[in-house]
Amino acid sequence: MPAAITSDFRSVPDMLRDRVQRSGDSEAFRYPDGDQWRSLTWSQTWERARAIALGLHAIGLRSQQRCGILASTRIEWILADMGVMCAGGATTTIYPTTTAEGCAYIIADSDSTIVFAEDDEQIAKLREQRAHLPDLARVITFDGTPDGDWVLSLSDLEAKGRELGEAQPDLFDSLVDAVDTEDLATLIYTSGTTGNPKGVRLAQANWTYVAEAMHETGEMTAEDVQYLWLPLSHVFGKVLQVGQIRTGYLTAVDGRIDKIVDNLAEVRPTFVAGAPRIFEKIYNKVVMQAKEGGELKYTIFRWACAVGLEISHLQQEGKHPGLALKVQHAIADKLVFAKLREKFGGRLRFFISGSAALAPDIARFFHAAGVLIAEGYGLTETTAASFVNRTNDFRIGTVGQPLPGTEVRIAEDGEVLLRGGGVMRGYHNMPEATAEVLDADGWFHTGDIGELDEAGRLRITDRKKDLIKTSGGKYVAPQSVEGKLKAQCPYLSNVVVFGDKQPYCSALVTLDEESIAEWARANDLGSLSYAELAEHPKTHELVGAAIEDLNATLNRHETIKTFKVLPRELSIEHNEVTPSLKIKRKAVADNHREVLEELYPSTVESL
Structure with missing residues (x-):
């Protein structure tokens, strides 16, 4: 049984306050503003979160009341989430691609009383369904049009918060102090492959656990630069946001998919997380460009890949190449691989892949090019971070070893069972569905089929029902x-x-x-x-x-x-x-x- 991971922090707001005290003047976030990138220090982030939290308190948000965020990945999403948690509320995440009917279902099922809506398009969905949302008291918009009544701008909300803070200077700290370990922090609705989505209840303790476990691996340090484009409505994006608070690395945040390539060159990150489809698209483009360069260029490309794959295989086996292979690899790197790494900004240490299975051949290609894709595994119900390959101990085709404090067991039928600090507190308003996946001993039944290798690395072979x-x-x-x-x-x-x-x-x-x-x-x-x-x-x-x-x-x-x-x-x-x-x-x-x-x-x- 792995040693339990404990945190010194009662909550994410408590952890955030500590980070601000440690790193106040350091750059926390970088975000696009028109054609430029702007920055927030940790202290500036704290002040924005404080204003939002007090503004939410002023308009009626109370402990563990739900507050939805219906927006794409951007700095305001993160600030709103921090503000909700610091006010003692719980964030309900909603994908911006969700239909009006889907938004109404999630808002009603979660009992969300306030929703942050990105723009007029998202506000329109809420207006369309307003008759079905009698408890939705206020909408806060980032870029949309306020109406002086139901819809309030983010800047006006922050102004209310600053005003309340001046009148009651100790209120904010008392709100943060009141947030406790088992308080509901986040409701994330699984998009599901059938039926209505289920709301996964994640407590403050779930997030502080995964943040501590990720920090303990030592894979990310305060000197790292993360480029975050993943949907923050998804648990994969959200866990990287929380991990940042514990470790203190800089995050450049921009959810625009069409800007990924340009942003990699500008931000020059040291690590980036993504879904397999992103790596497949990069792979497809590289192969196509090599083919379009003519027969000679494509022949060199295939030779370089063969050399790189040989090097990759030796590294995974803990072996070293001979002199001849080293020379070949140096040539292959100069002709092919270095150019690819430069497109990623030239400083990339590794990618992280999650949310779906990564084809091993794609992973091998990237590793041959000198870029490790550290595949990981987790579910919304386990707060995303359950397994991950380490940079100094990885095996392509597996999702690596469990994070510190996570237990794994393979059932007789091959199903992967997990237990530990990341396991959810249950499905919202669905006790029967919760009982189907959480047994009396605390094991979560993932529905995935897998096996463990001799080093304890997990290989997922398929979904049980698939x-x-x-x-x-x-x-x-x-x-x-x-x-x-x-x-x-x-x-x-x-x-x-x-x-x-x-x-x-x-x-x-x-x-x-x-x-x-x-x-x-x-x-x-x-x-x-x-x-x-x-x-x-x-x-x-x-x-x-x-x-x-x-x-x-x-x-x-x-x-x-x-x-x-x-x-x-x-x-x-x-x-x-x-x-x-x-x-x-x-x-x-x-x-x-x-x-x-x-x-x-x-x-x-x-x-």
Whole structure:
């Protein structure tokens, strides 16, 4: 049993106050303002959080009352969250892509009485559903239009807070002191692959535990620079925000996806976290650029990758390359890999990957280029941080060892069970659902299938409910096959493998718009639309060849016998992927039922 991790802090606000006392004049945040980056020191951050907290108190927020944040990742999201917790409230996180009806469900189910809304578009969703939200007393907007009544600007809220602070100078510290270990801190609604989302109740103690456990690993230091673009509505982004408070590193925050490449060059971070789809897109682009450079350039690229992969394998085995291989690697690095690292800003120590499975071949490519993707694992219900590969002890294809203080057990059926300080306090208003996943001994049943290696590293093989059992009685782990195909073919964005109770496996695939457009231009198909390319025989031949190559490496029952290129990408709008980019298999099957009927002429009922 691992040693328990304890914190000196009762709450995140208590931890934040300590950080300000230690690092007050140091830069805490960097954020975009027009074409420039601006900064906040820890002391300035504290003053903003103080004004927001007292403003919320002035308009009626009380201990553990819920306050929603409906906004993209930006500095105001972080300040609002800090203000809510310092006031003693609890933050309800809402993805900005959530529909008006979805927002209303979360706000009503969580009993949120105040909501921070990013702009007029988000305010419009709340106005549309206002009749169904009688307890929503106030809306605070970052960039939207105040109405002098229901909608208040953030600056006006802070002005109210400063006024209250002048009248009652000891009030803020007393609010922070009153926040206790088991107080509700955050309600995060799992986007779920079926049904309504469930509100995961995370206490102050959950966040202080993961912050201490991450700090104890020593992977991040106060000298690091984080670039944070992940959705803060998701537990993965939120845990990195809390980890920053404990360790004190600088965070540059900007949630605009289209600015990631430019921001990497400007911010020059030392670590960045992301979902696998981001790394897949980078990989696809690098491979495409190498191919477009001509046969010689592509030959050099493939040779460099082969050398890098050999070095990567030796490093994972704790071995050192010989002189000849060292020389080859130095040449490969100069010709290929150094240029790639420079695109990441030139200071990057590692990436962190989470929220979904990372294809090992993608991880191997990056490591061959001298950039470690430290894959980790956790769930909303375990406050995100449960396992992670360490920079000095990693194994590609695993999610590493547990964080200090987290226990793991593999059940008889292969399900991964977790216990420790990160485990949630339950689902909001759902005692029966809570009892289904939390047993009497405190073990959380993850629903994931996995195994531990000799060093205690966890390998996730699939979701328990996603395992395919063919009509021949053979089991297939679809995520493994899907990841391999995406690494095999840089022109694909999503792959969904089916075959439960069927005689063979099939796949629905979507094209990566950027990569396939470049391929189309090179093949005199540049005038065709995405949908037209999806139907074109040359595209079918391209994807079919990749599947044929993949099948040669799989067991017979795992091979993909038939496939279809879908006429559009999978999307959040069509309910096919979650905001954290997880595939909703049932929704994909339902939305493309006719296509599956073509692939399985007899029946698709079990899919």
